[in-house]
Amino acid sequence: MDFNKYYEDRQKLVNTFLEKRLEKKGISRVDEAMAYSLLAGGKRIRPIILMATADALGVSGYNFLPVACGLEMIHTYSLIHDDLPCMDDDEYRRGRLTNHKVFGEALALLAGDALLTLAFEVMLEQKNVPAEVLVETVREVAMCAGNFGMVGGQVIDLDSEGRQISEEELRKLHAGKTGALFIAAVRSGARLSGAASDELLALTKFADLLGLAFQITDDILDVEGDAAQMGKAAHSDEKKHKSTYVTLYTLEGAKALAQKTVDEALGCLEMFGENAEALREITKMMCGRKS
Amino acid sequence: MDFNKYYEDRQKLVNTFLEKRLEKKGISRVDEAMAYSLLAGGKRIRPIILMATADALGVSGYNFLPVACGLEMIHTYSLIHDDLPCMDDDEYRRGRLTNHKVFGEALALLAGDALLTLAFEVMLEQKNVPAEVLVETVREVAMCAGNFGMVGGQVIDLDSEGRQISEEELRKLHAGKTGALFIAAVRSGARLSGAASDELLALTKFADLLGLAFQITDDILDVEGDAAQMGKAAHSDEKKHKSTYVTLYTLEGAKALAQKTVDEALGCLEMFGENAEALREITKMMCGRKS
Structure with missing residues (x-):
């Protein structure tokens, strides 16, 4: 498949919507x-994951732009609030x-x-699916975005500043802060496409591992990026008290864990055959693999 | 009816839920x-309005606690953010x-x-209604709570600080900031109860007038409260640059307008006969009428 075209087409659709x-x-x-x-701008990765999940199930992801773009709005609001003083x-x-x-704190809030x-x-404007399915899908998105998921992870992050935390805590932090919205994207795409329960299970496992692999990769790139740009030493200093997969496992250990996690994630997609090609490419793209 | 008991029973139910x-x-x-x-604590006025609207349509409002309590959560989040520095x-x-x-700015946010x-x-956990009805109800709550309603009104309020605004602007400010959630409460109760379109129309008109009457009353009580408590002169000073129905109409004018608006609101409830008794009592309670 021409993945670049696949991605750009969907990015444009999301932007237009x-x-x-x-x-x-x-x-x-x-x-x-x-x-x-x-x-x-922005990569629009969450809506595109939702659409690619539908494609993996043989249903056109184009049908689900409202729910997909709702996820992008949730992601964007979290960035605005994260940036506040x-x-x-x-x-x-x-x-x-x-x-x-640009707008001042009150207006940004x-x-x-x-x-x-x-x-x-x-999201509730989504057509072409049974209302029962939409209710269940959006309810689950809320669960992933709130105190049980994204916001919960942000609070664990706040509370972990300036101290080393255990691997278990680090996993919980990221599973909430970034992982939960990936799970929401994949499970929404699956539910809206009428996934069977074994498909939903495999895709949920995939999403969880994708989130983990993405985070480990991010921690690796942070260190390697800092090493490459000596001028940004301050950035590195700022983070030195923060637990990451690199501080927990060393750089080499983190790389090995990332590779293992990506392989496991890709393994969850086997049952979807060729239809999951876009999801595979997205996984590789997010985890810094060339092929 | 024993309105105090009616109200307290529902307040307890909301608190327990x-x-x-x-x-x-x-x-x-x-x-x-x-x-x-x-x-x-808190009066729990929005969820109780939702339940009383159902009662007006001959459907027990007890059935709709999830949607009703969702409104209270939206109201509470808006207070937390409003109080931020x-x-x-x-x-x-x-x-x-x-x-x-108590918790610091980041955690409060x-x-x-x-x-x-x-x-x-x-809200999406609500059972006992067709999923199509729930989707439409919650979608409308979102509309009332966001840039088209409550948040929009808060921004108009921000932008009106320190200057006199026109009656039209003041109406728009309050219709968004406080009125929209009352409309959401009434329309949700009506939709969940399967209201016919003429009933929905009358109740929407009622909710709009209730919100307006409530705001005028609030402005009146602010002035009368300040006059009664000389020690709070600073409070009054703080507000002197703020447009209110009292600054626009004088105290007497505002009282006449409040009375007229309450009468019009109550007029919208005539078609519901005795079933609307609780809604009538809530209206009088919110607008400071003894009977």
């Missing part, structure tokens, strides 16, 4: 702050000023709130 | 911060320290995010 949806205006200028962050206090994101640097809320509105 | 639901733990101590604000910077709420004063997310999870 988001732009169109934001044309429906609210009653205030929070719309502007929402659009600033939501339409800032009381959280990471970041000035730049993707090479642009962060939301609160509310833009995040509005995006999270709009995510649910948009 | 919220306590029980929070027993299902997440993965971090954000749960504690969520419970601190959600279980702090970048917003109103309040130290006390209902006689207790605000969430961020995330507790609000988690409550908003949990609201959707809980």
Whole structure:
């Protein structure tokens, strides 16, 4: 398959959907702050994973843009709130000023709130699936995004600052903070496509391992990136008190764990044969494999 | 009817439901911060309006606790975020320290995010209604809570600080900031009860007028409360640059407008006869009428 074309086509679809949806205006200028962050580009990896999961089940992922784009809104709101002064206090994101640097803290806070809320509105606009399935799908997305998943992971992250944590805690932190939305993406795509229970199980296992492999890779790239760019030593210093898979396992150990985890993830996709090609390519792309 | 008993019974049910639901733990101590604000008492007016609307249609409001309590979670998250230093910077709420004063800004921010997310999870747990009806109901709640409704109104409020605004702007501000959730409560109760379209229309008109009357009453009580308590002159000073129905219409004018609006709201309930008794009592309670 021409994976680059596959990915770019879906990226464009997601961008177009988001732009169109934001044309429906609210009653205030929070719309502007929402659009600033939501339409800032980005890989759109979560919606594309959702669509690729549907494709793996032989159902066109194009059908599920509303739920897919809801996930992107949830991801974006979490970035806006993460960047706020009381959280990471970041000035730049993707090479642009962060939301609160442009609109002020109050409006950035509310833009995040509005995006999270709009995510649910948009997901519930999904057509072409039985309403029972949609209810169950969106309910599960909420579970993955809240205190049981993403927000819970963010709080564990807050509480782990400045101290070494155990592998178990680190796994729980990332399973929540980043893993839960990947699980939401894969399980939503599967549910909306009418996956059988064994398929749902295999795909859930896949999503969990994908999230883990992605995080280990991220920790590795952080170290290697810092080593390559001596000018960014401050960045490395900032992180020296933070537990990562590299601090837990050494660089070589983390690389071996990443490879093993990616292999296991890919193993979960075997039952889907050729249809899972896009999911395989996404996995390799996210975990820094050339082939 | 014994309205006090009616109200207290439902208040207890809401409190019990919220306590029980929070027993299902997440993965971090954000749960504690969520419970601190959600279980702090409060009038539970929005869930009770939802239940009373069902009662007006001859369907027991007891059936709809999940959606009703979702509204209370949305209301509570908005209070936590409103109290943050970048917003109103309040130290006390209902006689207790605000969430961020107890848990810190970062955790309070995330507790609000988690409550908003949990609201959707809980609403989608609603049983005993067709899934199509639930999808449409929760989608509409999202619309009322986001940039088109509550959050939009909060942003208009931010932008109106320190200047007089027109009646039209003031109406839009409050219709969003407080009115939209009342509309969500009434329309959710009506939809879940299978209201006919003329009933839904009358109840929507009622909810809109109720929100307006409530706001005018609030503005009146603010002035009269300040006048009664000379010690709180600072409070009054703080607000002197803020547009209210009293600054727009004078105290007497605002009282006349409140009375007219309450009468119109009650007029919308005529078609529901005795079944709407609880809604009528709630209206009088919220708008400071003795009978």
